[in-house]
Amino acid sequence: MANPQFLSYVDEHQQQFIDKLAEVVAIPSVSGDPAYRQHVHDMGAWMAKHLKELGAEVELRPLGKQVLDGQEIDLPPAVLGSLGNDPKKKTLLLYGHYDVQPALKEDGWRFDPWVLTPDPDNSGKLYGRGSSDDKGPILGWLNVIQAHKELGLDMPVNLKMCFEGMEESGSEGLDELIEKEKDGFFKGVDCVCISDNYWLNTTTPCLTYGLRGIAYFKISVSGPKRDLHSGVFGATVHEPMTDLIQLMSKLVTSEGEILVPGIKELVAPLTDEERKRYDVINFSVKDIDDAVGASVALSDDKATTLMGRMRYPSLSLHGIEGAFSAPGCKTVIPAAVHGKFSIRLVPDIGLEEVTKLVTDYVNAEFAKIKTKSSMSVEMLHGGEPWVADPNHYSYRAAHKATEAVYGVAPDYTREGGSIPVTLTFANILKSNVLLLPMGRGDDGAHSINEKLDTSNYIKGTKLLGTYLYELAKAE
Template identity: 45%
Template sequence: MSFPLLGKKQQCFWIAIGQCRLILLVNTRQYTILSFLISLSCETPSLAWPMWRSVLHDVFKVFFSLVAFLNISPQLPDGQDLPLPPVILGELGKDPQNPTVCFYGHVDVQPAKKEDGWKTDPYTLTEINGNLYGRGATDNKGPVLAWINAVETFRAMPVNFKFVIEGMEEAGSLGLEKLLEEENQCFFSDVDYIVISDNLWLSNKKPALTYGSRGNACFFVEVECGDKDLHSGTFGGIIHEPMTDLIALLDSLVDPTGRIQIPGIYDSVTALTEEERKLYESIEFDLEEHKNNSGVKKFLYGTKEEILLHLWRYPSLSIHGIEGAFHEPGIKTVIPAKVIGKFSIRQVPHMDLSVVKRQVAEHLEGVFSKRNSPNKLKVSMPLGAKPWLADVNDPLFKAARRAIKTVFGEDPDFIRDGSTVPVARMFQTITQKSVMMFPIGAADDGEHSQNEKISRHNYIEGTKVFAAFFLEISKLHRHLHKTSNTETNN
């Protein structure tokens, strides 16, 4: 939507009129939009990708001038290809006066069975009391379709639009990074902004925009005494048991207050700025609600600010399990020959993965050496994902904030995600473009859990807010470029 001959106030007026028209249009098409989501539920998870590929192909052909299904299947050591779902690239519009927005989403889901505790068939979308229940409703089929619905509301798009839809996100986005690198100078060369809608609000009612996430460094610490398990009646009390060594190592990692005990681990954590502190103060966050959602009786910290800082701003260490230890019901008095402790560190911006890996290894080796154990110690980091951080003053966030204000009637919270979102960092690093996470799901949607849902309200309002965002980012982008050109000419 372009208004080259209108003054600033007139432009704002017609932008507002356009937003109202779009909101009314979405309201009148609620049944159609909802039916679209319901029609894409499937009876079994094995049908999910073939069905989605067919449907998305048909949808994209209607709206997009370019649709490509790109093979990302890697080759196995024996020469055979590992069959993976293709990544779908879609494109609509090439107006050089318009900004180009690229949306990323995924249509694969976590496994689900009704007998796991679902109150409905997880692969048949079911509406109950205004909530749409089904696997993938909020992660990530609902948001993907909300974007498609938003595009459909326009007769003439105010932005150039691109889609990246994959089917391997839940398995670590296998093959996506290589594809982004290969397409960086082609498909992504004219992209101005990248938007991801694959997370949730912090609360159940207030919208949010996400500008950062923690990384994740996963570690294995292995202790081995020999090549076979031993009888505790025959050898207990006369050998250095691997499990005893491992428990001591794991116990050395974090203290009762949650503070990591690895020397130097906090050295790269930047000081809290005044601007950021104010963001934390204004965030709507119900401690009791969060505690009830978790099922625990008490948190390590007692204030909203402390909780959020330790979820987003500071690293954390979690111990996940022990491989090789007896864990079944009953009693088994064996001494395992080899045990592997598994833990992870959620690192924050400016923490270097290679430095964290070295610090962990040096700490564990130091603790182990003091035990004078003859057992073998091995420390490894099989997986390392870096943190992601964006600038909340970027036009992308300003446009989204205005769109949320228009649709929901209030400003959003600016939040970080305590978990890890590899694709955000991946897009930012490879394309060097602005990246924002734009959720429409509520905190209680239960992604990856039983009875996953998205509310009918959030799905419809999410469609509206995406449409309003197109208008806002177009307006902001044009204003910035006009200002830039004026300064250049002067």
């Protein structure tokens, strides 16, 4: 149970918390565009200033430089904060990111993405870029600290905080920092909590204990030294695009079955205990239909659908670089084309293993094609899958906190995507990591009209605070 004064404080300061969220949404801290880089630095400075005012020790740690769009620019700093160092308390590491995805009004936003705008229909939705990903959740932590400071309450645990400004752009420099500081700043961390994902649906809070990894591949096929006109060269030369399409057609069926031999055999066997976790999740196939706006689910069965996302691999064809991709009619024979696809990894499909299986298979399939084109296949980037022990005391604490704040037991979910820093913390700090989302499944984190529901922001702030109390007691 959290201190009741804390819970009342949150209710009483709802409008102030929303105003503060508006203040940070107004800083367009887009990490992927050099034109916005100063705003990312401004947002880092805002974080440091406010954490200091709340009593934390704070350091803005430079992470070096990067080259972006041909310019060498400073990476945004990591904001490292500490609050409390009582040896009798547990020490929790918080992670979040203060950068955001790009957003342009003309992409179809209902409102200015940099002005936090309450839904005029009074649904409680707060629209704005970063509202849910990830400024709302990091302000949730700040709100918790503010409440305790102003009420003169002792914090239940020691906090270490690591907020980065490059999450949306590959977290450059962060892994090195964690590795370097594992026996420095990060020393003594008992467990890690990250609030940077979403409920599975729009109604039920969840704890997330697994993430799929990814292996992203590029198949390059080339032949002529330059693009050719199909009128002049059609039916006289081998066309790389034809060969590439043949190869890409051999990777996955329309029913989602991965055709690369050996991959599905690697998947960890399904235990009864794990199976039960899917059966009880508050979810229906209709939730998929609603989320994607069409009835295109692979299965009519709830658990099968959930396991498709959470515990089985998938192979998606993303597109082709080098071919004609604009609207209209261009009669080109592209000289070199690069097919992109990725495989989502789950335990026990390791990155190295899947890379070898894919490479061998694509090479073997290419050998069957009668062509004079050249082909190569390459793994462009990858991340291992991650799964945590959902019976760890940190999860039990979050379970109790969820019941206390929301009145329901949380769903136990695994995410289909990857949050690479999760794996870094788990591996380098040898620590349990809890993913404790604030937002709902329809928040549209990387889409237009990103939003955070007011109730998720306010109850989410209570949830994060209550979790600290439960964590303090947990064994």
